[in-house]
Amino acid sequence: MSPDRLAEINARYHMFSAISPEIPEDAGFLFSAKDNLTSAGMETKCGSRILEGYVPVFDAAAIERMKAAGGALVGKTNMDEFGFGTFSVNSAFGVPLNPFDPERSCGGSSGGSACAAAVLEGHVSLGVSTGGSVSCPASFCGVYGLTPTYGRVSRHGLIDYGNSLDKVGLLSADAPVLGRRLAEISGRDPRDPTSCAQPELSLSGKRISSVAAPEEALRGVSGAVGEAFKASLDRIRESGADVETISMPSLRYAIPAYYVIATCEASTNLARYVGMRYGRQDGDLSLGFDDYFASFRTEYFGDEAKRRILLGTYARMAGFRDRYYAKALRVRAHIIESYKEAFGRFDAVATPTMPFIAPRFSEISAMSPVDSFAADFLTVPPNLAGIPHLSVPCGYSEGMPIGLHVSTDHWREDLLASFAEDWSESFKAERAGVGQ
């Protein structure tokens, strides 16, 4: 695939924010990476104007390891600014269009990655999930999306959104690729302490034999999604696994706990963008530093970034910190405990991935911030708990894909890898777009 051909495809779907000038003919495989993973010598912008011109001096660990495994990086994928969004509409560099219907969203925030995985043959894309940013676009674009356990893949070179939540994941239309590439990019990395807690990944081929379906998961999903989910549970039963409905009342606390922790951490991470050292630096240095910093942040952060910075700054201020930030950490611990309890009895927890099919852009612009947050109610809980999860295509409605979401206990990506392979053999997913 030549850069020119890629540029043609990109003109149609806007999945890339940058395309590599050269793509070696003899590469073992081609991959792309979400634009919040640093790429040495290649501009990395995170969907934000404030980072325009930032050319990192180092590759993110995940990119480094993909290259070491024989991969060639073909481009950086478009995303919501700093990962702030569910539909990839919050990017300063164009909005990726859904390959099944260009009037609809690819999902977010790794929308460009899901689009590339759906459209390009044999492609794999590195995505990043904080609260569902791999699963959501995988579901909307009809591809497989695997998010490993927090800490499984080194975050060295990942431009932070929420450091206690961010995970590098994989998107591909080709299910067996997920496990293989995960084995290559995971492992301890002394440059990221949070990667050093992991036990070794062993892809034993062990299968999921029991699945819990929380009844709370079907409240508020569309009729088509509910039908597809029930059909998926039947398919799992047919494969020989036990499926049982359970109750996980703690799930309803996940969204607020997640948004508090994520925005608190994000507002500290984004404090560094002040028009000095990297990204945009074209301001008037004779301004006092407070005014100088504010001028950049006001001009170059987008609307959603500002909203989340304000929310996070508020939730960690003395006087509010205990009610929001400290409380959210304790609630996260509670939610992790309820998952552990479920995993004491079942191998996996299954829900739909998103409560609806990919919405039209016209529908998205009518959504309030709370509507957007609420759309993540199924993908946020496993992300908050740091447990690995997988979205697989499981049905279609109005010609648009629907996703099934499967989560397992910490460090049990092996069960998800084998599930993805088995699923791809029994469920024939439809492909969209231009292919080669």
Added chain:
Amino acid sequence: MDLETVARVARAARISLTEEEAERYRRDLTDILDYFKVLDEAPDGSSAGVNPVEVADALRDDEPRVCADAYAMLSGMKTYDGYVRGPRLS
């Protein structure tokens, strides 16, 4: 959330807001915080960690090393005589 709080938070975050923006964010944040009220009644876990999996005792030996090309990094910055240029200090 009142406008005064929005202004204080925006100042702390070094973001300037027009009156119209301040009012819009006030509304949004009020809605969001209402939506978060459910947190007040949520049960606590037995131990709240910094990370969702335990990350403990990851340490580095005290070995100095030149780990990056300072020149390459500085070439992307505004500099003067080896110093990084910044805004006025007051």
Added chain:
Amino acid sequence: MKIGLEIHVQLPTRSKMFCACPTEEAEAPNAHVCPVCLGMPGSRPVLNMRALECGIALAKLLGCEVAETTWFSRKTYFYPDMCKSVQITQYDHPVGTNGSYALDGGKRVRIARIQLEEDPGKTKRVGDQSSLIDYNRSGIPLAEIVTEPDLSSPAEAREFLKRLIGDIRHALGLRDDGERSIRCDCNISVGSERCEVKNVTGLRNVERALAFEAVRQTKVLRSGGKVVRETRRFDEERGVTISVRKKEMEADYGYIDEPDLGIFHIKEMAGRVSVGESPQAMAARLSAEYGMGEKAARQLVSSSVGLAALFEELAEAAGAEAAKSWIGEIGSHWKRAEERGADRAEIVRIVSEAAAGGMNDVEARMALRAHMTGEEPQCAEGARPDLDAVILGYIDSDPGILDEIRKNGRASNRIIGHAVKATGGAFSSSEIVSAVGRIVAERLG
């Protein structure tokens, strides 16, 4: 009057706190920097084990409680020298809490907490138009020691600091790089409201700043005014404190846990970190064990802990009385001896020999000086020692030597060896050989 101090101590690590950049002085600005200490997007911190050990050692030295685990926090504030706009510091789980430190006369100053944190870079003003920043210091490890407001005068604060820093230098093996390396935030209240004088450098300035503030607050109160709680800075040249606009409100720091580093089991580590005896404790012990005056013991320890340790070796080898009578002489050459790396065992040998009567005081004094300073005795004394007297003195102390020489002429080498040492190079070896030969021949008759 109530005074509390927040003392910043740079920890003696070779690499920075969260990256491997060297801590030594750089030849140019921004030479010791990397993506981590420049806060480049995508970089992340990894804690230096030595920095954590130093923090634990300080906590033990100051009698602090060391919790099971410690972790770090993010303090957000905006300034050009703070490249992440976030300082990694400690907030609700510092490395040590609730310690105390004794002053002369037994008064205890409570230590509220000891926390570890990173230093920001350094700014330089350029006219009034912009600033220049050097990030070489960004990420240098610091410990901040916070006392309760238990000090009651500027002089006491200075005395406290002086001893504390001496103890810390000893415990951490810090180079004594002058009092300028000590940075303090000083809290003082004469009435009910306190002011903070930020970033005062050096012991003398701490005392000056506090003294000025005490007078200023007293005047305000006497004239019926109210002391306003505020942050001030100290103008060293004019010797006055000046109110500064507080850049951030405490509430705006918005502390959260640092999620990139994880937690650290310090209680377990504390078992492995050993802290040497503090100079204060050592002085008390010397005084009790060797019947030394308290003041003399303190003087000895405060002049050099190494010298005090030698005193103990001398007492062991030659008895407490000999050690006490010789330590003054040895102390007068101590600095030179340390610079030259003179062998301590030889000092012990000379004093032992003198105590055993193997040489007289004059000889011993000369031998010590020659050994410790390396100076030729004639330079030191203006005249050469009496070589004959040294040789005769040795023969008197060991009369059997003459019989041995009668049997084997080479036994005279013992006398030669002694004379060479005792005269500290004042004579050439041929001079000594011929003098020994002459005197032995006379004696053997």
